Amino acid sequence: MRQLTRPVIGVISDVKPGSGHVTHGVTEKYLFAxxxxxxxxPVMLPGRMSDVDGSMSETAVLEEIFALVDGIFLPGSPSNVEPALYGGTPYDPPLPADPHRDVVSLPLIRACVERGVPLFGVCRGFQEMNVALGGSLHQKVHEQPGHFDHREDGTRSIEEQYGHAHEVSLAPGGLLAGLAGAGRWSVNSLHGQGIDRLAPRLAVEARADDGLVEAFRVQDAPGFALAVQWHPEWRFWQDRLSAGLFEAFGAAARAYAAQRRGDALKAAE
Structure with missing residues (x-):
């Protein structure tokens, strides 16, 4: 049995080429949060694990992951989910993609939901969860009639890009409204894509004033399963809702880890 004092969270890595090599990586701000x-x-989970040498099935890879972790975190990324995975037609020229991340994250999301493994998605992770559970995406939200431009201004400093951009309305009685202690909250906005069709199992937790879904939970999941379109990891300690989201995720992971220890002890008796 593991002898760790804190729950272990698997964090999905991006897969991208660089300097003649392929790298798997996660931006530090996510790991810190x-x-x-x-x-x-946090432990980084590489993408494309199931076909590194062709010897392990997807099921076997998932079993190894779940033997290690007490929760899964899906971070944001410059890349997008492959349009073919939700019936979309790719743009020409194509938008940045990461199919090696998709091939790991989407089945992992579905397995987490079914098993009750705590799951928290941010930005791309939010979009991945919607696609994995049967939803679709707008590939360019700013081109959709009636929607705002939710992208960041790349000419501004990082601090300005991650500053508050707009408010969202929090669903009455929802998890986010409870954490915030309010019906509206100001969030940052750094995304070009967003939800078109919401997956059937998802319940809206927040919307922007243009109607775009900004947060949801998996309403029938046996464990914590929630995602937000904005970036709560950015200086989370300065924002009550951001801090509350990570605290709630951590509490769910601790409860899940305790349950696993209890089940292991019973099995050993």
């Missing part, structure tokens, strides 16, 4: 905000121990 998972470690400090959720009080857990």
């Amino acid at each position: 998972v470690a400090r905000g959720a009080d857990t121990y």
Whole structure:
């Protein structure tokens, strides 16, 4: 049995070429938020695990992941989910993609939901969860009639890009409204894509004033399963809702880890 004092959170990595090599990576801000905000121990999960040498099935890979982790975090990324996965037609020229991440994250999302493994998605992770559960995406929200331009201004400083951009309305009685203690909240906005068709199992937790879904939960999931379109990892300690999201995720991971320990002890008796 593992002898760790904190729950282990698997964090999905991006897969991209660089300097003649392929790299798997996660931006530090996500790892810091998972470690400090959720009080857990993050471990990076590489993409394309099931076909590295062709010897392991998807099911076997998932079993190995679930033997290791007490929760899954899906970070944001410059890449997008492959349009073919939700019946979309790719733009020409194509938008940035990461099919090696898709091939791991989408089946992992579905398995987490079914098993009750705590699951928290941010930005791309939010979009991945919607697609994995049967929803679709707008590939360019700013081109959709009636929608705002939710992209960041790349000419501004990082601090300005991650500053508050607009408010969202929080669903009455929802998890986010409870964490915020309010019906509306100001969030940052750094995304070009967004939800077109909401997956059937998802319940809206927040919307922007243009109607775009900004947060949801999996309403019939046996465990914590929630995602937001904005970036709560950015200086989470300065924002009550952001801090509350990571604390709630960490609490769910601790409860799940305790349950696993209890089940292991019973099995050993």
